Amino acid sequence: xxxxxxxxAKETKSYFNSPVAFVVLTxxxxxxxxxxxxxxxxxxxxxxxxxxxxxxxxxxxxFNVTEFVIRPFFGIVSVVMLIIMxxxxxxxxxxxxxxxxxxxLLTFPVRDSEAILGKFAGCMGIFAIMLGLSxxxxxxxxxxxxxxxxxxxxxxxxxxxxxxxxxxxxxxxxSITENQIIAAxxxxxxxxxxxxxxxxxxxxxEMVGRVLEYISFSFHYxxxxxxxxxxxxxxxxxxxTIMFLFLSMRSLESKRWRG
Amino acid sequence: xxxxxxxxxxxxxxxxxxxxxxxxxxxxxxxxLGPNGAxxxxxxxxxxCFMPATSGTAKVAGYDVFxxxxxxxxxxxxxxxxxxxxxxMQVPAYLKxxxxxxxxxxxxxxxxxxxxMEQVGLSHMAHKYIGxxxxxxxxxxxxxxxxxxxxEVLILDEPTIGLDPQxxxxxxxxxxxxxxxxxxxxxxxxxxxxxxxxxxVIIIDEGKLKxxxxxxxxxxxxxxxxSVKARISGPADSVISALKGIEGVKKVExxxxxxxxxxxxxxxxxxxxxxxxxxxxxxxxxWDLYELTPIKMSLEDIFIHIVTDEDSSL
Ligand SMILES: Nc1ncnc2c1ncn2[C@@H]1O[C@H](COP(=O)(O)OP(=O)(O)OP(=O)(O)O)[C@@H](O)[C@H]1O
Ligand SMILES: [Mg+2]
Numbered sequence: 001x002x003x004x005x006x007x008x009a010k011e012t013k014s015y016f017n018s019p020v021a022f023v024v025l026t027x028x029x030x031x032x033x034x035x036x037x038x039x040x041x042x043x044x045x046x047x048x049x050x051x052x053x054x055x056x057x058x059x060x061x062x063f064n065v066t067e068f069v070i071r072p073f074f075g076i077v078s079v080v081m082l083i084i085m086x087x088x089x090x091x092x093x094x095x096x097x098x099x100x101x102x103x104x105l106l107t108f109p110v111r112d113s114e115a116i117l118g119k120f121a122g123c124m125g126i127f128a129i130m131l132g133l134s135x136x137x138x139x140x141x142x143x144x145x146x147x148x149x150x151x152x153x154x155x156x157x158x159x160x161x162x163x164x165x166x167x168x169x170x171x172x173x174x175s176i177t178e179n180q181i182i183a184a185x186x187x188x189x190x191x192x193x194x195x196x197x198x199x200x201x202x203x204x205x206e207m208v209g210r211v212l213e214y215i216s217f218s219f220h221y222x223x224x225x226x227x228x229x230x231x232x233x234x235x236x237x238x239x240x241t242i243m244f245l246f247l248s249m250r251s252l253e254s255k256r257w258r259g
Numbered sequence: 260x261x262x263x264x265x266x267x268x269x270x271x272x273x274x275x276x277x278x279x280x281x282x283x284x285x286x287x288x289x290x291x292l293g294p295n296g297a298x299x300x301x302x303x304x305x306x307x308c309f310m311p312a313t314s315g316t317a318k319v320a321g322y323d324v325f326x327x328x329x330x331x332x333x334x335x336x337x338x339x340x341x342x343x344x345x346x347x348m349q350v351p352a353y354l355k356x357x358x359x360x361x362x363x364x365x366x367x368x369x370x371x372x373x374x375x376m377e378q379v380g381l382s383h384m385a386h387k388y389i390g391x392x393x394x395x396x397x398x399x400x401x402x403x404x405x406x407x408x409x410x411e412v413l414i415l416d417e418p419t420i421g422l423d424p425q426x427x428x429x430x431x432x433x434x435x436x437x438x439x440x441x442x443x444x445x446x447x448x449x450x451x452x453x454x455x456x457x458x459x460v461i462i463i464d465e466g467k468l469k470x471x472x473x474x475x476x477x478x479x480x481x482x483x484x485x486s487v488k489a490r491i492s493g494p495a496d497s498v499i500s501a502l503k504g505i506e507g508v509k510k511v512e513x514x515x516x517x518x519x520x521x522x523x524x525x526x527x528x529x530x531x532x533x534x535x536x537x538x539x540x541x542x543x544x545x546w547d548l549y550e551l552t553p554i555k556m557s558l559e560d561i562f563i564h565i566v567t568d569e570d571s572s573l
Binding site for chain 1: 304307308309329332333335337339341343344345346347348352356357359360361362404
C-alpha cells in the first residue's frame with residue numbers, strides 16, 4: 001500500500017515535471033472543446049430557427065439537448081481518448097527500461113503488482129484531470145438548456161471505465177518493449193481495432209457478429225451514453241482492465257526470468 | 260551472510276558466469292576484480308535479485324535470492340554500474356522516493372534523507388535536478404540511494420568510477436566507514452583501491468572464479484613463483500645462457516645495464532627459489548654479483564598474472 005502510494009505520487013509528479021501532462025491535457029481540451037463549440041453552436045442555431053420554422057421540428061424531432069449535444073460529445077471524447085491514451089501510457093515501463101532505472105526499481109523491495117498499480121493510478125489521475133477539464137462544457141449546457149444529469153453521470157462513469165481499460169492495455173504494451181514509440185503504436189493499433197470491431201459485427205454471421213460486438217469497446221459504451229448502467233458492460237470493462245494489468249505483471253516477471 | 264553455490268548464468272548463447280562459489284561473513288568487505296566482460300556485474304545482478312541465475316543458488320542474509328527475493332531486497336543497497344536515476348527529479352525528492360520504497364519509517368524519511376545527503380556530500384545540491392548534476396555527483400546520488408535504508412548488505416558496482424581524485428578518496432573513506440557490521444561487495448578496476456578497502460578479493464575472468472583470498476595472501480602465494488633481480492657483470496649473451504641453464508629457471512630477461520654490469524630478471528618456477536644456484540653460477544664463472552633481490556609483486560601483477568596465465572589458478 002505504502003509502495004503503491006509512493007510510486008503513484010512519483011508518477012504523477014513526473015508527468016507534470018515533463019511536458020507530457022500539459023501536452024496531453026491541452027490536446028484533449030482543444031480537440032473536445034472545438035467539437036463541443038461546433039455542436040453546441042449548431043444546436044442553438046437550429047433550435048432558434050425552429051421557433052420560427054416548425055418544419056424543422058418535424059425533421060429533427062424534439063430538440064433535446066441531451067440527445068443533440070451531450071451524447072455526441074461523449075462519443076467524440078471517447079475517440080479522442082483513443083488517440084491520447086497511448087501517449088500517456090507509452091512511457092510507463094518502456095522509459096524505465098530504456099534509461100535503466102528499471103534495474104533499481106526491480107531491486108527495491110517493491111512487488112510487481114505495486115509498481116504496476118502505482119503506474120496505473122498515476123495515469124488514471126491524469127485521465128481524471130482530463131475528464132475534469134471537459135466538465136465546464138456540461139455546466140454550459142446546464143446554463144443554456146436542460147440536460148438530463150442522469151445521462152451525464154452514466155456517460156462519465158462509462159468514460160472512466162473505458163479509460164481504465166485503455167490505460168491498462170497501454171501499460172501492458174509499455175511493459176513488453178523498451179521503445180516508447182513502439183509501445184504507443186501497438187496500443188493505438190489495438191485500441192483502434194477493439195473500437196472498430198463492433199462496426200464489422202453487422203457484416204459477419206450471427207455468432208461471429210455477437211462475439212465481435214461483445215469484444216468491442218464502442219458496443220459496451222452505447223448503453224452508458226443512453227443513461228443505462230448495465231452490469232454486463234461494467235463487467236466487460238473491469239475484466240478487460242484486470243486482464244491487462246495481470247498480463248503486465250506476467251511480463252515484468254518474465255523479464256526477470258529472461259534477465 | 261552471503262552464500263553463493265555453483266552460480267551459473269547463460270545469456271542465450273553467450274556465457275555470463277560459470278560455477279561461481281564463495282561465502283562471506285557479516286562485516287566482510289569483498290572486492291570483485293576482473294577484466295571487462297568477466298562477469299562481475301552479472302554476479303551482482305543475481306545477488307540483487309535483478310535477474311535469476313540459470314543454475315546454482317545464492318543466499319543473502321539467509322534468504323534465497325530467487326525464492327525469497329522480497330526479503331533479500333529489503334536488506335540490500337545496490338549501486339548499479341550505470342547509476343540509473345530519474346533525471347527529472349530533484350535530489351531530495353528522489354531520495355525520499357527511494358526511502359519510501361525501501362521501508363524507511365514515515366517519520367524518519369526526512370532525517371534519513373538529510374543524513375545521507377550529508378554523508379555522500381550532496382547537501383549543497385539539494386535544489387538541483389538530477390539531470391543537471393555532473394557524473395560524479397550522480398554517482399553520489401546513486402550511492403546515497405543505496406545507503407538510504409541503512410542496509411545490512413551493500414553491493415556496489417564500480418563505486419568510484421568517474422569521480423575526481425578528491426572525491427575518490429572521500430568515497431573510499433566513506434565506504435571504509437560504512438563497514439563494521441555491514442557486509443559489502445564492490446567491484447573495481449582500480450587495484451590499489453581493492454587492496455586498500457577489501458578484506459578479501461575475488462578474481463573473476465571469463466566468467467570463472469580464478470582466485471579468492473586476502474590481498475596479502477594472493478601476493479604471498481604468487482610470490483612463491485619467485486622472481487629475482489640480479490645485477491651481474493659479464494658478457495650479456497653468455498650470462499643469459501648461463502642463467503637459463505640453472506635448474507628451475509623459467510624465464511630470463513635482460514632489463515638494462517648499469518655501468519659494466521647488466522641487470523636481469525630471473526623467474527623461477529612456482530614454489531622454487533634458486534637464488535643460491537644463481538649465486539653459485541656467478542662465482543664459478545668469476546662474474547661479479549652486485550645485487551640479488553626478490554621482486555615483490557603488486558596486486559596489479561597478480562591480476563595480470565592470473566588473467567593471462569593458463570596454469571596459474573590458485
Ligand atoms: N544482457 C546481456 N545479454 C547478453 N550477454 C550479456 C548481458 N549482460 C552481460 N552479458 C555478457 O556476460 C559477460 C559478463 O558481463 P558482465 O557485465 O557481468 O561483465 P563485467 O565483469 O561487469 O565487465 P565490466 O568490467 O566491463 O563491467 C560478458 O561477456 C557480456 O557480454
Ligand atoms: Mg560490470
